[in-house]
Amino acid sequence: MAVPTRTLANAIRALAMDAVEAANSGHPGMPMGMADAATILWTEYLRHDPADPKWPDRDRFVLSAGHGSMLIYALLHLSGYERPTIRDIKGFRKLGSPCAGHPENFLLDGVEATTGPLGQGLAMAVGMAIAERHLNAQYGDALVDHRTWVVAGDGCLMEGINHEAAGLAGHLALSRLIVFWDDNRITIDGATELSTSEDIEARYAAYGWYHVRCDGLDADSVRAAIDEALADPRPSLIACRTIIGYGAPNKQGTAATHGAALGADEIAAARKALGWASPPFEIPTEIAEAWRAAGARGQGDHQVWRARLDASPDRDEFMRRMEGRLPEGSSRDEYLDWLAANPQNVATRKSSEMALEWINAFLPETIGGSADLTGSNNTKTKAQKPLTKDDYSGRYIYYGIREFGMGAAMNGMALHGGVIPYGGTFLIFSDYARPAIRLSALQQARVIYVMTHDSIGLGEDGPTHQPVEQLAGLRAIPNLAVFRPCDAVETAECWSLALRRTQGPSLLALTRQNLPQLRLERSAELMSARGAYRLRAAAAPRKVVLVATGSEVQVAVAVAEALEEQGIGADIVSMPCWSLFDEQDAVWRADILPDGPLLVSIEAGATLGWERYTGRSGLNIGLDRFGASAPAGDLFERFGFTAEAIVPRILESLQNNRSG
Numbered sequence: 143m144a145v146p147t148r149t150l151a152n153a154i155r156a157l158a159m160d161a162v163e164a165a166n167s168g169h170p171g172m173p174m175g176m177a178d179a180a181t182i183l184w185t186e187y188l189r190h191d192p193a194d195p196k197w198p199d200r201d202r203f204v205l206s207a208g209h210g211s212m213l214i215y216a217l218l219h220l221s222g223y224e225r226p227t228i229r230d231i232k233g234f235r236k237l238g239s240p241c242a243g244h245p246e247n248f249l250l251d252g253v254e255a256t257t258g259p260l261g262q263g264l265a266m267a268v269g270m271a272i273a274e275r276h277l278n279a280q281y282g283d284a285l286v287d288h289r290t291w292v293v294a295g296d297g298c299l300m301e302g303i304n305h306e307a308a309g310l311a312g313h314l315a316l317s318r319l320i321v322f323w324d325d326n327r328i329t330i331d332g333a334t335e336l337s338t339s340e341d342i343e344a345r346y347a348a349y350g351w352y353h354v355r356c357d358g359l360d361a362d363s364v365r366a367a368i369d370e371a372l373a374d375p376r377p378s379l380i381a382c383r384t385i386i387g388y389g390a391p392n393k394q395g396t397a398a399t400h401g402a403a404l405g406a407d408e409i410a411a412a413r414k415a416l417g418w419a420s421p422p423f424e425i426p427t428e429i430a431e432a433w434r435a436a437g438a439r440g441q442g443d444h445q446v447w448r449a450r451l452d453a454s455p456d457r458d459e460f461m462r463r464m465e466g467r468l469p470e471g472s473s474r475d476e477y478l479d480w481l482a483a484n485p486q487n488v489a490t491r492k493s494s495e496m497a498l499e500w501i502n503a504f505l506p507e508t509i510g511g512s513a514d515l516t517g518s519n520n521t522k523t524k525a526q527k528p529l530t531k532d533d534y535s536g537r538y539i540y541y542g543i544r545e546f547g548m549g550a551a552m553n554g555m556a557l558h559g560g561v562i563p564y565g566g567t568f569l570i571f572s573d574y575a576r577p578a579i580r581l582s583a584l585q586q587a588r589v590i591y592v593m594t595h596d597s598i599g600l601g602e603d604g605p606t607h608q609p610v611e612q613l614a615g616l617r618a619i620p621n622l623a624v625f626r627p628c629d630a631v632e633t634a635e636c637w638s639l640a641l642r643r644t645q646g647p648s649l650l651a652l653t654r655q656n657l658p659q660l661r662l663e664r665s666a667e668l669m670s671a672r673g674a675y676r677l678r679a680a681a682a683p684r685k686v687v688l689v690a691t692g693s694e695v696q697v698a699v700a701v702a703e704a705l706e707e708q709g710i711g712a713d714i715v716s717m718p719c720w721s722l723f724d725e726q727d728a729v730w731r732a733d734i735l736p737d738g739p740l741l742v743s744i745e746a747g748a749t750l751g752w753e754r755y756t757g758r759s760g761l762n763i764g765l766d767r768f769g770a771s772a773p774a775g776d777l778f779e780r781f782g783f784t785a786e787a788i789v790p791r792i793l794e795s796l797q798n799n800r801s802g
């Protein structure tokens with residue numbers, strides 16, 4: 143006899159209670175409330191193959207309510223994934239177990255995205271659904287034809303990001319996106335009525351979504367809702383009325399079950415109420431087998447898909463893209479040859495566009511976009527058509543004024559695979575996208591942020607638009623490569639490096655104002671790959687090393703010339719990327735930033751952090767205050783980014799260091 147859904151679901155409830163109890167930490171309420179709905183999804187609808195968790199045409203499942211991580215750990219384990227094992231689950235939230243407090247995409251296959259910062263899972267799922275439709279438009283139903291499923295909580299639907307994400311999904315009519323809302327009317331502080339009274343379904347209807355309500359604890363009601371959602375040509379929100387901590391007789395329905403162990407007495411009472419007699423971490427054979435049989439449902443589909451792939455003329459190219467491998471060769475070197483012969487004195491946002499022309503022609507997997515600043519970010523190349531609900535094959539996304547939504551969607555696209563997303567806004571608004579940038583880095587996602595108007599050099603828009611502390615803040619994010627190229631050659635090199643960074647995001651900080659091309663000779667090596675390199679060596683005996691980035695490298699050139707006139711030798715070091723420099727061997731680092739000479743950093747932004755390169759007796763020229771509204775030239779003068787202002791400071795430092 144078939145095992146009833148409720149019994150299958152109780153296996154999730156038991157594992158969630160027991161794992162949280164063993165860790166004495168975690169969130170049992172959400173998995174217990176959503177256990178039935180999740181069981182129906184995973185055993186009857188989700189198309190996956192636990193034996194091959196990376197099967198490209200699998201459905202994607204995102205647990206946006208990441209605090210309920212035991213839900214996905216239980217689902218993966220019960221469905222027959224190799225990991226997590228029961229031992230892994232016993233180690234929930236402990237060192238060495240892949241069952242981290244919140245699900246981490248790099249710890250377990252089947253965890254498609256790292257979630258926990260509420261709302262971002264849903265927003266990443268939008269990106270996955272975009273990638274799916276885009277690849278479907280390119281490769282057809284035979285190779286790409288899957289869905290994206292999300293479990294979101296009240297918190298996900300309160301966070302502002304859900305508005306950006308759902309608005310974009312509705313606009314693009316992403317019908318293959320289905321979101322379950324765990325409508326349990328409880329958050330940490332208590333009842334949702336403490337803090338919210340909006341009509342979420344009406345809001346989603348206004349975004350252009352289909353919505354349907356069900357009793358999340360009634361199997362047939364859940365099935366009917368899913369069937370309706372599948373039939374509708376819009377993205378769908380399934381509001382599942384549930385009871386948080388369902389099954390724990392004295393605590394269910396209260397915030398007490400949200401984020402704390404239930405305690406031995408309550409767990410014993412729950413076992414009784416649920417009719418679950420097995421000891422902790424033991425699943426009765428019949429139930430375990432029923433789960434694994436359900437998990438194996440997708441194997442047939444998977445094999446049929448493999449046969450279609452093998453028969454497809456697109457096979458190799460499709461797999462190259464899904465595996466994130468760049469094609470052989472490149473037109474980059476021709477472009478660098480051309481730049482050497484035809485120096486370009488243009489803004490780096492413009493040189494980025496020029497680089498993108500050859501990149502987008504060479505790489506079919508790039509998908510560009512901008513948060514409503516296309517003409518300012520120079521992110522759209524000539525041949526790019528927009529990706530729209532009527533034509534998903536387009537390779538340019540008009541994200542609208544949704545910086546955070548754009549970042550999260552790009553994360554989803556990169557995690558889905560098959561595409562390399564890049565998107566633009568002003569560097570100042572990296573602040574609006576920062577939580578997504580952080581998750582790109584944590585998730586090791588190849589996302590490229592094109593951030594223009596990178597300093598007071600943007601001029602008249604004034605201090606609200608002039609980044610000051612942004613570079614320092616972004617450089618503090620682990621595994622984010624922050625590039626600030628100084629000219630057209632470095633911009634092309636940095637683009638190349640960003641594309642080759644398969645295990646993490648990159649951010650290009652680019653100017654609005656024109657810059658001279660400083661690299662006039664063709665170098666065999668991509669010098670930017672070193673993070674920092676000597677652009678020009680001192681002519682006179684070296685007393686000073688000037689280290690600058692982006693638009694301030696030309697200032698360093700002027701400073702060096704003035705010093706050399708006085709017989710003071712000065713190296714000019716261009717440092718487009720701190721983190722790549724930090725990865726160089728000690729010999730390189732000591733050669734570029736030697737002991738002895740006065741080390742001077744020049745960057746039109748916060749000086750914070752530059753001391754690590756210039757030392758305690760070095761000099762840091764920067765901007766530790768907000769800018770002002772005026773033409774760029776006037777601002778560089780006013781804030782001292784000129785040879786006239788910098789040379790005397792250097793002379794003074796040389797004097798002090800000598801006497802000190």
Ligand SMILES: Cc1ncc(C[n+]2csc(CCOP(=O)(O)OP(=O)(O)O)c2C)c(N)n1
Binds near residue numbers: 326
């Ligand atoms: C951006 C963000 N803010 C705050 C938190 C902390 N937090 C985790 S769960 C939660 C409450 C979420 O409520 P709900 O989604 O209804 O989950 P439930 O209590 O129903 O499990 C909060 C505030 C978080 N994880 N992410």
Ligand SMILES: [Mg+2]
Binds near residue numbers: 295297324327329
């Ligand atoms: Mg809730």
